Amino acid sequence: MAVILDVPYAVLRAARESWDLASDELDGAWRRLARLSTAGLSATVAAAVRGFAEPWADELKAAAGLAAGHAEEFVFFHRRLVIVDRAQAEGLRALLPWADRDAAVREVSGP
Amino acid sequence: MTIVHVPAHVPACPLLDSQPAGAQDLATDLRAAAVAVKNVQGRAAAVAAPAWVGDTADAHAHAATGFAHRLDAGEAALDRAVTAADRFGERLAGLLGRRDDLTVRRTGLNAEIDALAAEVVATVGDDRLAEFRQRAAQLTARADDLRVRIAAWGHDEADAEADLVAALRSVDTAAEGATAAVAPGRPETADLARRLRALRGDPVALATWWRGLRRAEQEALTTEHPELVGNADGVPVADRDEANRGGLGRDLDLYTRREEDGQLTHREERILANATHVADGLADYRDLRDTATGTHLTELIAYTPGLHSGDGGVAVSFGDPDTADHVSVNVPGLSTESASLSGNLDKTLALHQAAVADDRGSVASVHWADYDAPSGNPLDPSDPFGQLDFGAVALPGKAEAGGERLSDFVDGLRASDEGAPAHLTAIGHSYGSTTLGHALAAGLPVDDAVLLGSPGVPAATAGELTAAGVWVGSKDRDPVTLLGGGPLGHDPATAGFGGTRFETGDGELRAGELLANHTSYFEGSSLANVAHVVAGADDEVTAQPPRGADDGSHLTLPELLVASSGASAAHGLAEAGVWLWEQAPFGGLR
CATH class of the missing domain: 3.40.50.1820 (Alpha/Beta hydrolase fold, catalytic domain)
Incomplete structure (x- = not known):
């Protein structure tokens, strides 16, 4: 038995690219916060800047990692989504746009 | 023995502890990060559960919905930080101008004090005593006034720093960011962006409209749509500069990541190359300052x-x-x-x-x-x-x-x-x-x-x-x-x-x-x-x-x-x- 998530390939592909782009964009953002410019600022201000930047850099780094993980969950082979079981299919469905939240997860026989 | 009380020199106005250009660079970095976060948050929100669904189990389980909500906290925190940094830079520029004025006045006053002292020392007899005492009294009054002004300048500088520090500390946790995200008065950029687009082509009307916005609205719109604000004819040049530098920073950050991942499309490759040329061009002149404002x-x-x-x-x-x-x-x-x-x-x-x-x-x-x-x-x-x-x-x-x-x-x-x-x-x-x-x-x-x-x-x-x-x-x-x-x-x-x-x-x-x-x-x-x-x-x-x-x-x-x-x-x-x-x-x- 194979499991199918009944969503067009283009939607799946777009979802993967969207999570991947989110990861890259947030990756750039947290790195910028991590090296935020404090040149030309007093020691007091620079300390406050670091105090602001560090937790948000950590938060954005975590969000970037989450998005990257979501993107990697979409594995394609010959323009078909690779799914091993129903639980994975339902997990992938939760990563799609809200409009596709009711996409059917079906078990089919044969290759 | 007669005495003339010539006032002491007025001490120099201190140097600024933080520089306007430093505040500019800080704001630019914050904007670049804010632009990126807003881009991601906006795309996630566009495919998230609609607001009427509320906090249902389905919505809770939907990844993009949770992601958009999570990033909204960071977006609100960065908006606050950008606005505070921008305001800080503007106050520093004003302080620099005031300092220049105070320095000119101090130099002139101290020269007059020196001149009076020299005349007093060189004069024999009391014939000019009344004149000297009158001049000394006037100089003393002016010196006292100038000392008060220099002290006020120092207080204002300290206030400017304290306000920035307080603003940053008010949103330096995820919980505070989440609170800021639902705070009343948070700018709604969708309506502002529609209005800005509608006014393109009429720079006079656009300039008037833009100057009527609150600073927080301008900043929110700038980081939400840097390409729109930065290239809108009629928006003040300093604000266009802020938007464009924020967009430039975001482009460099994003496309550099994608280049390292080997994911750049041909179009993105051109954008990264162009962004790099612009950044390099600006870097060549980053040490040049506007003498009036201390900004780049x-x-x-x-x-x-x-x-x-x-x-x-x-x-x-x-x-x-x-x-x-x-x-x-x-x-x-x-x-x-x-x-x-x-x-x-x-x-x-x-x-x-x-x-x-x-x-x-x-x-x-x-x-x-x-x-x-x-x-x-x-x-x-x-x-x-x-x-x-x-x-x-x-x-x-x-x-x-x-x-x-x-x-x-x-x-x-x-x-x-x-x-x-x-x-x-x-x-x-x-x-x-x-x-x-x-x-x-x-x-x-x-x-x-x-x-x-x-x-x-x-x-x-x-x-x-x-x-x-x-x-x-x-x-x-x-x-x-x-x-x-x-x-x-x-x-x-x-x-x-x-x-x-x-x-x-x-x-x-x-x-x-x-x-x-x-x-x-x-x-x-x-x-x-x-x-x-x-x-x-x-x-x-x-x-x-x-x-x-x-x-x-x-x-x-x-x-x-x-x-x-x-x-x-x-x-x-x-x-x-x-x-x-x-x-x-x-x-x-x-």
């Missing part, structure tokens, strides 16, 4: 890295056109692209410094390269692609289209101008002069126009071209200026044209120097004369007889090429075409 001297007024056939567009100013007495806009020519920014900025800076040296008021000098300049060679018969681009497309189309974009840009500068209208000069070099010519013919609102190394403009006389003053720099041994009368239009250096031709020198006759003749208008006497025009020092401009005047004889293009190379006219023409084409990408025809 450069302003990134336009940044369109994905436009113009992939070449990208950019406009950079030295000085703030909104506050300057004299503003110039340089329009470069063939093969203009982001990659050529550094060399062109050198020319614009040279002009800026020369115009400032005229000491006729403050100056802002803009390099404007936000149009699709043609590629190709008009002279090389072996380059059919170049001829096609230059002849069939570039000549009627690109100069006209560029002229329209230039007109919009200048209209924007006029609309965002503060105080008395600036004296505005547009300068076109090479093909840029043709582009400028089309803008002038359509009514470009400038006071003066300078045509440098022009291959032609679309009017037979200066009067037909524009009501502005027309100045022409045209070296007789610059082969490009001898193209006039061809498809690009009329030669503005002729007597019949009626512009004021100023001294540039003729240039060298040797074949190897012809390129230099075309690319050296921002040097020597030519640069000095252009600077005089920009600074409104018309009386200092030195004239050169126009072509066709009694003392204005010159060679034709074939004659020049033959004379310079010794080759036949046809061979010389073809060689010159190849030579012009080969040099263009390296900064020749700009």
Whole structure:
């Protein structure tokens, strides 16, 4: 038995690219916060800047990692989504746009 | 023994602990991060569960919905931080101006105190005692007043720092960010963006509307749509600079990541290359400061890295056109692209410094390269692609289209101008002069126009071209200026044209120097004369007889090429075409 998530390939592909782009964009953002410019600022201000930047850099780094993980969950082979079981299919469905939240997860026989 | 109580010197006003440019750089970094977070949050929100679904289990389990909600906290925190940093920078700039004023007053007062003390010591007897005591009392009162003002300055500086620190600390946790996200008064950018788009094309109305927004609204819109704010004609130049630098930072961050991942598309590759050129160009001048505000001297007024056939567009100013007495806009020519920014900025800076040296008021000098300049060679018969681009497309189309974009840009500068209208000069070099010519013919609102190394403009006389003053720099041994009368239009250096031709020198006759003749208008006497025009020092401009005047004889293009190379006219023409084409990408025809 194979499991199918009944969503067009283009939607799946777009979802993967969207999570991947989110990861890259947030990756750039947290790195910028991590090296935020404090040149030309007093020691007091620079300390406050670091105090602001560090937790948000950590938060954005975590969000970037989450998005990257979501993107990697979409594995394609010959323009078909690779799914091993129903639980994975339902997990992938939760990563799609809200409009596709009711996409059917079906078990089919044969290759 | 009689005593005169001469007051002690007033101590110096302290230096600023934080610098305006430092606050600018901080705000730029925060904006770049905010732009990225908003992009991601916006895309996630667009595919998230709608608000009416509420906090249902389905919505909770939906990844994009949770992701959008999570990022909204960071977005709100960054918005607060950007607004606070921007306000901090503005306060520092104001403090710097006040400090300069206090320093001038202190220097003068201390000199008067020294003078009184010297007179008292040198005077024998009490004849002037009453006068000395009266002067001493007056100086003491002024010194006390100045000390109070310096102390108040110190308090204001401390307040500015304390406000920034408090603002940053108020949103330095995820929980505080989440609270800020639902706080009343958080700007709604969707309506603001719609209004901004609707006002494009009416820079006066846009400028009025923009100045009526709250700072938090301006900042939220800037980080939500940097490309929109940064290139909106009528938005104040300083705000456009902030938006464009934020967008530039985001582009560098994102596309560098994607390059490292090997995921760049061809289009993204071009954008990254253009962004890198712009960043490098700005970095070359990052140590230059506006002496009045302490902020960076450069302003990134336009940044369109994905436009113009992939070449990208950019406009950079030295000085703030909104506050300057004299503003110039340089329009470069063939093969203009982001990659050529550094060399062109050198020319614009040279002009800026020369115009400032005229000491006729403050100056802002803009390099404007936000149009699709043609590629190709008009002279090389072996380059059919170049001829096609230059002849069939570039000549009627690109100069006209560029002229329209230039007109919009200048209209924007006029609309965002503060105080008395600036004296505005547009300068076109090479093909840029043709582009400028089309803008002038359509009514470009400038006071003066300078045509440098022009291959032609679309009017037979200066009067037909524009009501502005027309100045022409045209070296007789610059082969490009001898193209006039061809498809690009009329030669503005002729007597019949009626512009004021100023001294540039003729240039060298040797074949190897012809390129230099075309690319050296921002040097020597030519640069000095252009600077005089920009600074409104018309009386200092030195004239050169126009072509066709009694003392204005010159060679034709074939004659020049033959004379310079010794080759036949046809061979010389073809060689010159190849030579012009080969040099263009390296900064020749700009």
